[in-house]
Amino acid sequence: MSDGALKVSGMNAVLASVMGHWFAENGRELPWRTPETTAWGVLVSEVMSQQTPVARVAPIWTEWMGRWPTPADFADAPAADVLRAWGRLGYPRRALRLHECAKAVVERHGGVIPDDVDALLALPGIGTYTARAVAVFAYRQRHPVVDTNVRRVVARWAHAKPDAGHATTTADLRDAEALLPSEPEEAARLSVALMELGALVCTARSPRCGDCPIARDCGFLASGESLPEGPSRKPQRYHGTTRYVRGQIMALLREAEHPVARVAIDGVWHETARREEALSGLISDGLVDALPGDRFALPS
């Protein structure tokens, strides 16, 4: 952190206090934000929330935890059941990785979600963000938790920039670490509050600076600059892409009671090459089984 104000002794405690009060008043009541949520529940919520808005995750998470209350319960489930329960959350490879993760937790850790960041990082589907999120939100340890929201808040508030880079870097972790108060519990509360601030107030396109509890110290607000108007990313099309066709095939197979013939898959998109690209990709990803007789199904 190069900003001089942050080096003032006690500044982090003040930030944590202000953000803590703001979160207590304004934080959303998500189903996994309860004292009885297990580390497994936290892990599931984090994986489901990777690139998927939490509002869409909440009902699926509740159903999921009722069906598979522990990693061991989930590890024993058939992959097809897992993919159907995942439904339309998107990026179904996450569901498969979560399945592999649960199996690894059973084998390596006796069915207990590890509390060590490095052990978490070694699990399938657990990366820089999710490992720290579990260690902090489930085990109340003191680590920086840096997601897209925290990167944006820190970029604006501490660095007076309109936005952050597109991926989490070592510098992002160091910047977030520099903001944490010394007490792990207070640090954990600050991290979730910063994430919530980014989700509700310090949003990507239309930040509500009038509602921001830390606007007084915000470098970007003080700079007087305004956000760039044009699209911040390259234009992304979806309809007709491989991802779209993959999604169509997965939806077809999720809803099918029995293996489907190739001709049924032909109906999801008119371009054969695109269709084949999508189908072969799904098979190599382990999301689809190719069965004898040119038939296809979710993996068994």
Next chain:
DNA sequence: AACCCGGGGAT
């Protein structure tokens, strides 16, 4: 570093 991977709600 760049690219791939879904889907829906907001604007």
Next chain:
DNA sequence: ATCCCAGGGTT
């Protein structure tokens, strides 16, 4: 019609 979202894995 376009943007955005509690990212991770592969190359």
